[in-house]
Amino acid sequence: MQLKSVSYTFPRAKTPFFENLNLDLPEHQVNFLIGQNGAGKTTLADILLGLRPVTGEITPKLSTLYLNQKLPMLPAIRVCDVAALVLGVATGHVKLSLNDLEDLVDAPTLTFLTPIWEKHYSDLSGGQQKLVQLLLFLQVDRDLVVLDEPTAFIDRQHVATLFKVIKAHPQRTYLMITHDVRDIEAFEQYRVFWLADRQIKQSWDQTTFADAANEAEFLQNFQTV
Numbered sequence: 210m211q212l213k214s215v216s217y218t219f220p221r222a223k224t225p226f227f228e229n230l231n232l233d234l235p236e237h238q239v240n241f242l243i244g245q246n247g248a249g250k251t252t253l254a255d256i257l258l259g260l261r262p263v264t265g266e267i268t269p270k271l272s273t274l275y276l277n278q279k280l281p282m283l284p285a286i287r288v289c290d291v292a293a294l295v296l297g298v299a300t301g302h303v304k305l306s307l308n309d310l311e312d313l314v315d316a317p318t319l320t321f322l323t324p325i326w327e328k329h330y331s332d333l334s335g336g337q338q339k340l341v342q343l344l345l346f347l348q349v350d351r352d353l354v355v356l357d358e359p360t361a362f363i364d365r366q367h368v369a370t371l372f373k374v375i376k377a378h379p380q381r382t383y384l385m386i387t388h389d390v391r392d393i394e395a396f397e398q399y400r401v402f403w404l405a406d407r408q409i410k411q412s413w414d415q416t417t418f419a420d421a422a423n424e425a426e427f428l429q430n431f432q433t434v
């Protein structure tokens with residue numbers, strides 16, 4: 210997917226936020242977008258998803274899925290109700306049983322949801338709630354999947370489950386915004402884009418990323434853990 214000479218101006222702003230931005234996003238793999246707070250990562254994600262009016266060229270037009278920060282959910286709802294809500298809309302199933310789920314979701318999602326299927330949402334931890342939503346929405350097949358800080362506030366064991374699901378659908382093009390270098394290191398093949406000064410300042414693939422990780426300015430993009 211390519212952005213060519215893309216410019217974007219916020220409503221009521223006098224000057225463009227992005228001007229002649231170019232980006233070549235490799236398809237059918239995981240890509241990361243890094244940059245400091247306020248660098249424009251979410252705005253760029255919105256642009257890729259066609260959510261902001263821009264000048265310039267964005268090609269090709271892909272079907273999209275946007276997983277941004279945690280969605281609100283009624284506490285009394287159960288995990289099976291959330292599954293019916295998300296997968297029901299996507300697949301046309303009105304009521305879902307655990308048996309139906311086997312045909313509708315990938316193996317790591319089935320393993321995660323089975324023991325908590327009847328649980329109320331309010332009885333899950335914050336990390337479990339976030340993972341339920343992420344995994345269910347990731348069952349909805351789209352070409353371009355944008356995840357805005359999906360690993361924030363979830364422990365590494367849950368992150369591992371999330372990444373198993375992402376890896377179970379390798380035909381998709383992913384763009385993941387992250388402040389955690391461990392997210393990048395969990396993948397074998399990827400490209401990292403560094404957004405700074407309102408441009409893609411640099412990008413690396415899995416073979417060149419390790420060298421960049423020693424630069425002090427670059428390291429400011431990541432939280433220390």
Ligand SMILES: Nc1ncnc2c1ncn2[C@@H]1O[C@H](COP(=O)(O)OP(=O)(O)OP(=O)(O)O)[C@@H](O)[C@H]1O
Binds near residue numbers: 219222244245246
């Ligand atoms: N509607 C708006 N009008 C004007 N400026 C805006 C608007 N929305 C966001 N901005 C500014 O645009 C810049 C980029 O915001 P954006 O949310 O894209 O950054 P980000 O890199 O995703 O940050 P973070 O890491 O904190 O989530 C910020 O300086 C923000 O204040």
